[in-house]
């Protein structure tokens with residue numbers, strides 16, 4: 001069934017993590033009211049799509065930074081496009097432990113939000129401080145229990161590996177501690193150091209070999225705990241995969257609102273520029289948000305994207321015959337290199353080669 005997702009970006013954080021290259025700003029809480037006005041104006045530009053969404057994802061930034069009153073306003077904006085959230089196939093809010101309390105958890109539950117994704121990253125306070133995280137392990141535990149007590153039966157947690165100074169034993173300890181809480185979904189990311197981040201300025205080094213070893217061990221441990229890997233970085237209990245993200249990987253349509261948010265509608269990819277000030281100024285002047293890019297995908301580029309997105313899923317993708325033929329030379333090279341496996345027109349990256357997925361994708365660029 002064709003799905004369409006709605007992504008709404010909340011570009012505020014209490015402070016900036018050392019590795020973060022997401023469009024989010026620290027110390028701008030005073031602008032949240034103006035931001036909700038701007039978001040309302042952007043959402044109104046898409047009232048023709050109202051009622052057409054199957055999934056909602058509110059990410060950031062730190063959506064849980066909003067006060068209960070601001071949550072109420074945000075929910076009004078969301079529902080103007082989605083209708084009652086409980087009627088969606090899936091609705092997710094991202095949260096950070098230090099800004100999530102019982103009042104907000106209950107408010108989200110009552111509003112019909114079905115799923116919360118909570119940042120953990122590691123369980124050693126030393127590593128969390130080094131990452132610039134505000135919440136320590138005990139804060140995560142409190143927030144997690146608060147969400148369970150509010151009735152959330154679909155929780156996801158983010159974990160990181162390959163951190164500077166992180167031993168394999170420390171990573172295993174973090175993972176085991178998290179699995180002890182029995183989350184329905186886990187996202188696992190190896191540390192990447194991007195230009196423009198505090199880690200990049202401080203010349204923090206990536207540790208790809210250590211991260212790959214931790215990742216492989218984690219995949220086995222997660223599987224044993226009942227969480228199957230269904231995408232390069234994502235693991236879930238059966239039926240708890242993120243439908244919103246699966247729609248991205250199936251080249252489905254989505255609308256993104258807020259600075260830096262990307263959309264794919266009518267075969268066209270575009271994204272808002274990431275700067276919060278530019279977004280607020282445009283809204284103040286009654287203009288649409290400044291754009292970062294806009295491109296109509298067609299022909300080989302569109303087909304290559306379909307293959308790359310589909311290969312992110314561990315199940316891979318069943319290619320239509322014309323696309324299978326079009327990319328036969330690339331697929332043959334990858335088969336010879338032992339990176340993918342095929343069954344008829346079903347193609348997937350070999351499970352033990354998922355950590356070099358980028359090498360596979362390069363064949364299609």
Ligand code: SF4
Pocket residue numbers: 012013015016017020021022024060061062096
């Ligand atoms: S909480 Fe998330 S979005 Fe905010 S700075 Fe940290 S990593 Fe970035």
